[in-house]
Amino acid sequence: MDTYSFGTGYFVTADLVLTARHTVRDQQVTKLRVRTEADGRWRAARAEPIWDNQLLDAALVHVDDGLDDVPDVQWVTQPFADSPSFQSSGYPFAAKVNQQGKTERKQVGLNGKLNHLGGGGQGVSELELQVEAPPKADDWSGISGAPVFVGDRLAGFIKEVPASFHGNRLAGTRSASLLQDARFLVATAPSWLEPDPDRVLVVLSEQGKISLDDRVRTSLSLPQHQELLRSSEEGPRIAPNLTPVKITEALSSPGKFLQFVRALCAARFAIFDVTGTEPEPAVMLALGIRSVVRRGVTITSTAKKLAEKDLSALPFSIKETKLIHHGNSGLRQDDARHPNNMIATAILEGWRELRSQPNYLDLPVYDAVRCPAPILSTVAKGRKALQRILVLCPFRNSYEEQFQRIADAITSKYPGHPPERMLDITSPRLVGQALYENIRWSTTCIVDFTHWRANVFFELGARLACTAIDPVCLVERSARDQAQAENELTQKQLLMTLFAPAVYDAESEVDAVHPALERHEAISAGRPPPTAIAELPPGAIYSVCEQGFQWRQERILEEPHQALRQDLEAMFGNDPQALGQPAVLFAANREYRRELEHSIRERWIAAWYYLANRYPRDRWRTDEGLRKNLKTLANDVILHASLRFATEPALKSLCAQIDDVVDELDELAKANP
Amino acid sequence: MTDTSIQRIRELKTEAKNRRDRGLRGYPRAVELLNDAIRLGKTQLAGSSSAEVQAQLAVELADCHGLLGGVERRWALEGPEEDRAAHLLASISAYDDGCRLEDDKRCGIVNSYNRVNRLLVRLLLQPECLDLGGTVDLGAGTVALDVRQELAATATALAAQLVGPRRGDHWAMADLALIQVLLDQADAVTAYAGFNAASPPDYVYTSVLAGLRPLADLRLRSASAIQKAISSLETRLHSLRS
Numbered sequence: 001m002d003t004y005s006f007g008t009g010y011f012v013t014a015d016l017v018l019t020a021r022h023t024v025r026d027q028q029v030t031k032l033r034v035r036t037e038a039d040g041r042w043r044a045a046r047a048e049p050i051w052d053n054q055l056l057d058a059a060l061v062h063v064d065d066g067l068d069d070v071p072d073v074q075w076v077t078q079p080f081a082d083s084p085s086f087q088s089s090g091y092p093f094a095a096k097v098n099q100q101g102k103t104e105r106k107q108v109g110l111n112g113k114l115n116h117l118g119g120g121g122q123g124v125s126e127l128e129l130q131v132e133a134p135p136k137a138d139d140w141s142g143i144s145g146a147p148v149f150v151g152d153r154l155a156g157f158i159k160e161v162p163a164s165f166h167g168n169r170l171a172g173t174r175s176a177s178l179l180q181d182a183r184f185l186v187a188t189a190p191s192w193l194e195p196d197p198d199r200v201l202v203v204l205s206e207q208g209k210i211s212l213d214d215r216v217r218t219s220l221s222l223p224q225h226q227e228l229l230r231s232s233e234e235g236p237r238i239a240p241n242l243t244p245v246k247i248t249e250a251l252s253s254p255g256k257f258l259q260f261v262r263a264l265c266a267a268r269f270a271i272f273d274v275t276g277t278e279p280e281p282a283v284m285l286a287l288g289i290r291s292v293v294r295r296g297v298t299i300t301s302t303a304k305k306l307a308e309k310d311l312s313a314l315p316f317s318i319k320e321t322k323l324i325h326h327g328n329s330g331l332r333q334d335d336a337r338h339p340n341n342m343i344a345t346a347i348l349e350g351w352r353e354l355r356s357q358p359n360y361l362d363l364p365v366y367d368a369v370r371c372p373a374p375i376l377s378t379v380a381k382g383r384k385a386l387q388r389i390l391v392l393c394p395f396r397n398s399y400e401e402q403f404q405r406i407a408d409a410i411t412s413k414y415p416g417h418p419p420e421r422m423l424d425i426t427s428p429r430l431v432g433q434a435l436y437e438n439i440r441w442s443t444t445c446i447v448d449f450t451h452w453r454a455n456v457f458f459e460l461g462a463r464l465a466c467t468a469i470d471p472v473c474l475v476e477r478s479a480r481d482q483a484q485a486e487n488e489l490t491q492k493q494l495l496m497t498l499f500a501p502a503v504y505d506a507e508s509e510v511d512a513v514h515p516a517l518e519r520h521e522a523i524s525a526g527r528p529p530p531t532a533i534a535e536l537p538p539g540a541i542y543s544v545c546e547q548g549f550q551w552r553q554e555r556i557l558e559e560p561h562q563a564l565r566q567d568l569e570a571m572f573g574n575d576p577q578a579l580g581q582p583a584v585l586f587a588a589n590r591e592y593r594r595e596l597e598h599s600i601r602e603r604w605i606a607a608w609y610y611l612a613n614r615y616p617r618d619r620w621r622t623d624e625g626l627r628k629n630l631k632t633l634a635n636d637v638i639l640h641a642s643l644r645f646a647t648e649p650a651l652k653s654l655c656a657q658i659d660d661v662v663d664e665l666d667e668l669a670k671a672n673p
Numbered sequence: 674m675t676d677t678s679i680q681r682i683r684e685l686k687t688e689a690k691n692r693r694d695r696g697l698r699g700y701p702r703a704v705e706l707l708n709d710a711i712r713l714g715k716t717q718l719a720g721s722s723s724a725e726v727q728a729q730l731a732v733e734l735a736d737c738h739g740l741l742g743g744v745e746r747r748w749a750l751e752g753p754e755e756d757r758a759a760h761l762l763a764s765i766s767a768y769d770d771g772c773r774l775e776d777d778k779r780c781g782i783v784n785s786y787n788r789v790n791r792l793l794v795r796l797l798l799q800p801e802c803l804d805l806g807g808t809v810d811l812g813a814g815t816v817a818l819d820v821r822q823e824l825a826a827t828a829t830a831l832a833a834q835l836v837g838p839r840r841g842d843h844w845a846m847a848d849l850a851l852i853q854v855l856l857d858q859a860d861a862v863t864a865y866a867g868f869n870a871a872s873p874p875d876y877v878y879t880s881v882l883a884g885l886r887p888l889a890d891l892r893l894r895s896a897s898a899i900q901k902a903i904s905s906l907e908t909r910l911h912s913l914r915s
Contacts, residue, residue, distance in 0.1 A: 227723050575683050577690075577876065578736065580842030588872035590913070597874070635687045642876065644694040659695070662688075 008090035009034065010147035010157065012073050013188055015066030017045070019145030020159045020173075021052045021059040034063050037107060051187045055124055056173045057159045060187055075175045076155040078530050080116040086129060086155065087111055090146030092139060110143075114150060119171070125527075127156045127172030134168040148172050176530045182258055182540030183547060189255020195266030195548065199243045200347070203287075205273040205280045206248050206491050210303040212273045213244035215326040215339050225344035236351040238269065247282045251494035254536045258544045260286070261465075265293045265548035269347055274323070274454075275303040277313040281449075281457035282491040284315070288461020289541065291317075291365035293549045297350035298362050299343070303327035315454040320364050320432065322346070356573075358555060358566045368436035369466045389419040390442035392459045392471070394451040402476065402506065406448070409513035419446060439463045444520065445471035449501050450479040452492060464541040472520045473501035474512065500535045561607035561633060568603055568640070576640060597642075604641035605654065608633060612661065621668060631665045634658045678717045682733045685710035686740060693744050700748045707741040724779075731780035738771030739786045746794055750887050761798045762813040765791055769816050783838045788827055789848045792820050793884065796855075800891040803855065821856070828852040843873035847881045854898045855888075861902035869909055878910040 007023030017034055024032060024047075032045040043066075049059035088110040098104075111132050118128025127148060134140075140161040148155045156178070160171040178184050200220070202213045220229060220240035229238050243263065250260035264270065264286060272287050274280075290298055300321045306314070314323075324342050331338040336345070354360040361367065389410060393403055403421070410419045422435050439445065439462050447460045463471050475496065480503050483492035504512035522529055523538045531537045555563065572583045587593050611633055620627055638644055643655035689706040692699035714734040721727050742764045749760030771787030774780055795802060795811065795818075802809045802820045810817035831839075831849040839845040850864035858864075868881075882903060889899045 228725060574680070575686070580839060580844045582872075582874070590872070593872070593874075631688075632684055635684070635691050638691045638694075639687055644691070645879065659691075662691075 006091050006142040007144050008142065008146040008158075009061065010145070010154070011036075011063075011067055011070050012060070012154075013066075013190075014068070014070045015063050016050070016188060017061045017063060018147070018157060018178075019059055019061060020157065021049070021054060021057045022159075023144050024049055024059050024061060025052060025054075032061060034061065036067070051181075051183050053178075053181055053184070056177050056181070058157070058173050058178060058184075060184070074153040075179060075533060076150060076153045077176050077179060077533050079176075080114065080150070083113050083116045084150045085111065086114045087149045088129075088146045088158065090143040090158065092135065092141060092143040110146070114148070114155065119174075124177060125174060126159075127174055129158065129170040129172055131168055131170060140170070143170070179533065180528055180531060180537040182537060182543040185255050185537070185540065186258045186262065186544060189253065189259060191259075192256050193243065193245065193250075193259040193263050195262045196243065197266050197268045197550075198238060199241045199267065200238065201263055201267035201270040202242050202244045203270065203272045203283055204244055204246045205275055205283050206246070206489050207280065208273045208275060208303060210327050212271065212301060212303070212326050213242055215301075216271055216343055217242055219340045219343035220347070222340060222344065225341075225348075228348055229344060236268065236347070238347075243267070247280065247286065248490050248494060250286070251282055251491055251498060253534065254498060254540065257498060257536065258540060261289055261541055261544045262548045264290045265545060265550065267294070267296065269297045269299075269351075270294075271299045271301055271343070273303065273326075274300045274318055275327075277306070277310050277315075279315065279318065279454045280489060280491060281452045281454060282495055284317070284454045284457040285461040285464075285495070287317070287363070288365070288458040288463075289465040289545070290461075291363035291458075292369055292462050292465035293545045295354070295360065295366055295553050296550075297347060297354055299324060299346050299350065301326045301343070305329070315458065316432070317364060317455055317458040321362060356570070358570050364432045365436045365462050368433050369440040369462065371437050373441045387417065388438060388442040389414065389417055389444045389446065390438050391419045391421050391446045391448070392439070392456050392463070393421060393446075393448040394453045394456060395421075395423065396451070399451065402450070403448075405507065405509045406446070406474070406504070406513060409509040410446070410517070412510060413514055413517050435459070436462060440466045443469070443524075444517075445469075447471045447473050447501075449473060449475040449495070449499075452479070452483075465545045466542070468539045468542045469520075469524050470538050470542075472513075472516045473499045474516065475501040475503055477503050477505050497534050498536050500532065559611075561611040561629075564603045564607040564610075565633075565636070568600065572600075572640075601641040601643075604637045608637045608654075608658065620665070621672065624672070627665050627668060631662060634662050634665070678713055679729060679733060682710045682714055682730075682737065685713070686733075686737060689740060689744070693740075693747065697748070697751050700744055700752075703744045704741065704748075707737050707744065710737045711741070727779075728781050731774050731777070732782055732784075735771045735774040735780075735782055735784065735787060738767050738774070739790065742767035742771065742787065742790055742794065746790075746797070746887075747883075749797070758798065761794055762811065762815060764794045765798070765811065765815045766813065768794060783834055785827060785831055785834065785845060785848050788830075789852065790884070791816075792823055792827065793851075793888065795820050796891060796893070797887055800893055804894055824852050824856055828856065828858070841871060843868060843871045843877050846871060847873075847877070850902070851881075851885065854902050855893070855895050857895055857898065861898050861905055865902060865905060875910065875913060878906055878913070882906055882910070 005023065007019050009017035009019035012018045029047045032047045033042045034045045035042050044064045046062045046064070050062045052059040089107050090110065091106075092108055113130045115128040115130055119126035129148065143158055144160070146158045148157055154175050156172045156174045158170050158172045162169060162171055200216060202216050204212055217240055219225060220238070220242075226240065229236060245260060245263070250257055270290055272283055272290075274283060274287070287298075287300070300318060301324045303326055305325055305327060306323070311319070324339070324346055326339045326343065329338055333340060335341070350362060359367070391403070391406070393399065393406075407419050411417070422431060422438075425434060425438070427434050439459055445463050445467070447456060447463070449456070460471065460473075480496065480501075482488065483496065502512045502516035519529055528538045551557070555566075558566065573579065576583065582588065584596060587596060611630060615623075615626060620630070638655055638658055643651055643658070646652055646655065685706050689703040689710070692703035692706060711734060714730050714737060718727060718730045718734065721730065745760045745764035745767060749757045749764060752760065768787045768791030772791050775782045775784050775787050795809070798811060799809060803824075804821075806819060806821045808817050808819045828849060831845055831852070835842065835845050835849065846868040847865075850859075850868050853859040853864040854861055885899055885903050885906070889896060889903055893899070
């Protein structure tokens with residue numbers, strides 16, 4: 001017999017109902033309906049919540065036929081200084097009535113006091129609600145999910161009736177806690193940018209005078225490029241469909257920015273306008289995030305043709321990329337260097353190399369942040385990277401004194417833990433590799449916005465994407481004030497709103513740095529302080545990246561035989577005998593070549609032993625895909641491991657066994673067409 | 674792995690090579706597989722309007738024709754005597770097809786595999802055409818040509834490739850060395866010096882020797898030089914393996 005249960009909820013958008021998670025998750029719900037009180041209609045809803053958070057006991061239910069018009073929710077984001085009255089309504093068991101033999105639940109209005117001193121202690125901070133004229137505890141069933149309003153602002157919802165209070169106190173989830181959850185923000189933000197792997201994401205700078213999206217569209221639409229780009233044979237199968245994103249629009253609210261991050265994770269192809277020798281900070285931030293989350297094709301482009309001296313002035317992170325030019329070139333349309341040709345060619349070439357090279361990268365960072373935590377040279381003193389305080393800041397003479405004062409402020413807070421910049425780290429490793437590895441692993445990372453350096457913002461993006469603990473952001477007061485001037489980039493103001501850097505004054509850095517570090521400690525300890533509605537909550541970017549990154553691309557997920565094959569093909573291609581020259585450097589060295597050939601053979605054999613023995617023989621009969629893989633591998637192993645002409649008895653025997661398998665697979669294919 | 678037709682052609686080629694390497698009992702299946710690959714390649718080539726894709730398919734097709742010519746040649750040499758001529762003609766025909774692709778400027782192929790081998794197989798069928806010169810028509814749809822003249826022209830083309838797009842290519846070096854020996858343009862040791870210096874992998878030596886050995890049995894003026902080349906290459910291969 002079907003059973004049913006009741007809960008209460010509140011429309012926070014036109015089609016999303018906020019409720020207590022246990023009302024829809026713990027009951028093994030197969031069918032869900034929502035009744036709207038205003039018109040008494042029952043509306044179908046998805047049984048699976050589109051977002052939920054077990055810790056907060058919160059869920060968002062999607063209603064298929066949503067409401068026409070819902071006012072924006074006014075959230076309570078800060079703690080109350082006193083204990084205000086609250087209002088709520090719901091459908092508790094206590095409100096059950098019998099109407100001509102049929103059980104109905106009536107809506108019950110609730111009033112009471114929100115006790116501002118309660119709800120703290122261990123675990124997540126909650127709402128403590130004292131209710132006037134309560135029923136006994138058991139009769140509250142059905143009230144879970146009921147909204148809690150203080151005035152016209154939503155303070156949270158009711159989630160629990162603590163048994164020991166006999167029904168006169170309720171516990172609720174705070175709105176502020178919901179707003180700290182990045183996926184909640186993405187779900188409830190107005191839909192602006194949907195992730196789409198097959199559209200080319202074009203990130204437009206604030207000041208771009210030559211429209212990069214027009215250039216990209218023109219380039220991709222040219223018939224000679226479309227033919228290759230759409231090809232299922234040797235092309236990435238993309239149409240000239242773009243998603244242009246103006247960087248200032250992406251920064252305009254936390255919800256939009258997080259949707260943008262999701263798009264950065266998804267897009268197979270992304271092009272960034274990094275015009276100038278000091279590209280815009282927000283574009284660099286986005287590029288830094290992209291560099292962590294996606295092994296895709298990412299192209300950097302400048303509208304201004306750079307002279308040789310400009311190239312040396314480019315930010316460190318851009319110097320490593322193959323920068324293309326989308327400005328007015330003065331070249332003929334049929335010139336390969338014309339932007340209309342360069343853009344499509346770069347996409348095509350990038351895609352081909354991405355497909356053939358398992359370790360393809362067009363941005364730094366990706367591999368470096370996937371390394372395990374480094375043990376530093378200071379290990380003799382018992383310190384590891386995990387204890388490092390890394391400072392990402394400008395490098396210029398005029399900043400040096402400022403840095404020293406910030407460093408002193410940090411040291412006075414954490415004696416014995418001097419902050420380090422990359423130039424303070426003594427490791428002889430390549431700077432990029434060591435930097436990004438430290439960006440991921442340093443427990444505390446401090447980022448100074450002052451001077452708005454492109455490199456600093458790229459590194460900030462990398463940190464935000466690869467670590468759940470956000471950096472401590474700082475900005476010097478005059479830099480903050482200057483950013484508000486009319487002729488300044490709007491994005492600076494937007495960045496300060498989203499990331500809320502602590503503002504410090506020259507020569508009294510301690511006043512700002514210490515509270516910022518204390519806030520950071522609270523976040524690290526799982527007690528994040530409230531966040532303003534316009535500000536990104538702690539760990540939000542990391543959380544969205546964690547959900548949205550293309551995990552199928554991660555090499556660790558490859559089956560062993562595929563990983564071995566990919567390693568070999570990355571070096572020799574998939575038709576090595578056609579090569580007229582040795583693919584491996586110094587392969588003519590006789591001793592090396594002997595070992596090299598041995599190693600190649602052993603890898604192919606390992607791949608074979610894995611796949612041939614991994615699955616029961618019965619499966620060969622039923623699984624056509626497995627048969628195909630086995631046969632392809634069998635032929636590759638015999639040929640590329642040179643088994644046919646091997647003199648070692650064990651290898652001769654293996655070759656004969658594989659021949660038998662090939663024959664058997666042919667027979668099976670005939671029998672199971 | 675992307676399941677494209679080029680990938681499929683390569684898989685068919687790999688399987689055909691393995692069938693070929695099983696010897697006489699593997700040749701029929703190898704020929705079937707290569708014909709499948711050629712059919713697939715031709716269909717794709719006809720359906721593609723992209724110059725880049727066409728060029729890649731042409732490379733694969735030329736390689737398939739060459740492999741087919743090689744299998745037919747082996748079949749002729751290892752199979753019953755009464756089938757020898759038919760397999761040699763089939764081999765020439767396959768190499769001629771591959772050569773047409775290699776010569777087609779639109780395909781942009783820089784190779785000599787089919788071009789050299791179509792001449793060598795003609796020698797297996799009519800050894801005297803090397804020393805006598807003059808155009809010979811072997812019939813059965815094969816191209817009528819002057820083998821000696823074509824070998825000389827191929828040597829010139831190879832020399833040009835080796836200072837250009839095929840610099841350091843061991844297959845090209847081996848082809849040029851063989852022609853130089855056949856035409857008495859260089860002694861065996863000198864001809865193969867560059868090839869040996871490039872230290873190609875074992876399978877290249879094996880393949881080169883497989884092409885040379887049947888030529889040593891022919892009544893050619895250069896037969897003893899060919900024999901010397903074989904001895905020298907066998908010694909080299911032996912030392913590489915030891």
